[in-house]
Amino acid sequence: MADRSARPSYRDFDWRIRLITYALLILGAIVMLMPFAWMVSTACKPPIELNKLPVRWIPENPACVENFNLLYDQSPRFNRYLLNSALVTIGRTLGQLVTCSLAAYGFARFSFPGRNIIFALCLGLLMVPFQAILIPEYLLIRELGWLNSFRALIVPGIFSAFALFLLRQAFLQIPLEIEEAATIDGASPLRVLWHITLPLSVPALAAFGVITVQAAWNDFLYPLVVANAPDTRVVTIGISLLQGERRTPYNLLMMGSFLATVPMLVLFMLLQRYFIEGISMSGLKR
């Protein structure tokens, strides 16, 4: 996909330069991947091998299954944490898909008094770092009586200025004529959105979806503040609790981190294209 324009081509790309390029890139890639290798290798070490020098990459007596079981001995609710994370992630992503595609469609295709001001105000919220409103957000949730509930974890997360911005951008790319044809045939705006606009925006929706899923799964500070109770704990908090207990040995910590990371790694492997599109979309198109 890179070679469509004739940037440095093979012609002026002699083998020495290519060798250096490969050497640098591969060396860098090894450094980037090393923490993953270390995580997996440590997660499978029996306790006596943890403090053995020199450090071995492949455990002498791998104890993956034992460590997996030990993790659940120490943190019996770990599956619950994983499930909670999944619920929060699905809830937020589906919710954003509904509220933000409706709103994006409204902003992209309809004119009404105050449209530009409201849109600008929504985008203005993107400028506010979350930490700046962490305390009022907590007070608001407490006032609503939502502390330690799934409502607190999910409901505020279904509204997003970021998704609104991305989806509006995607809807604006769709030729107006297609939608107009349907409108003339008597389809209501909701039908047009459902049957025409959304199907035509699948790549953008997928890109937005994976970014949202990833952000929801990895969220930490907000759940830490509003829902740090046994029944509503998400997995990022679950593993931080393991980290906080000094008796947790490193092999179990790595096993926990591994389990918390694997869903996103699998998702990334399957939908890599959309992750990368989502990031470059959020960074570049404005």
Add this chain to the structure above:
Amino acid sequence: MASSRLNFLGPTPLSRRRALWGMALIAPNTLGLLFFFGIPVLIAFWTSFQQWNALKPPVYIGLENFERLVDDQMFHTALTNTLKLLGLTVPLEIVLAMGVAVLLNQPLAGRSLLRTAYFLPVVTSTVAASIVWTGAFQQRYGILSSLLEPVGLGDYKWLVDPGLVLIPIAAVTVWQRLGFDMVIFLAGLQSIPGVLYEAATIDGANRWQRFRHVTLPMLSPTTFLVMVLAVINSFQIFDQVYVMTLRTVPGGVGGSATTLAYYLYRRAFTDSEFGYASAIALVLFVIILSVTVVQLAGQRMWVYYEAEKG
């Protein structure tokens, strides 16, 4: 007549109907944003003027919280640490990400595989990443300590020594941000017209000159964007500090790892000082906002926008 009252919506019945549709469509998200994010922004200002501890009702105390900040030694430490982290992460991640992107933006076999390797840390959670790096940095038995052993750096207490603790925190941050920045740089590189390189080559420019006089200026809007995002991110570092100091001394020995974000969290949720913590939050917000504004103003000096001068 109902329709005459709705005249402000548009000149024709159809346009009025479409205006109503538009408002109905945007209503859920807009009201939700207003309620859950707009109102908290307003409350944030109000709470920072209150004295508000745990169970006692808030009392208006004007600017007292801000006056307290001036003499608060820990606040100064947190501010310094935040700025140190900015210095440790932002230049490094930009240079590395740009370098990797430029190298990857060449016709190479296996480039998508390499790109994956650099991007993988972005999808991991900062909490899990910080736990793994805590393990990697542990004294003697961590993989990093053991790799650094031959150069005599193996026996440091990276996460306890106040002079060192920011280094592991910066390391995780750069590790996780590099792939994100790289993707934005790659998209920026793709949008540089190949003609410019051809013209430069015909004029006899060598590889370095093409990078210096074509790539760098044409990429500067992207570099600017990456920089703004990286700076904002560095001001918000929290998860890394929370996780990496949890096993030893939370916040670092003597607050040596405490950032502004971490300090305001501790003040609010450990000490229950909502008013004072809100003042810290407001200062953090103002700092981020002014640094962003300064960068926007400064971009004229080095960011090249084709349309303006071309």
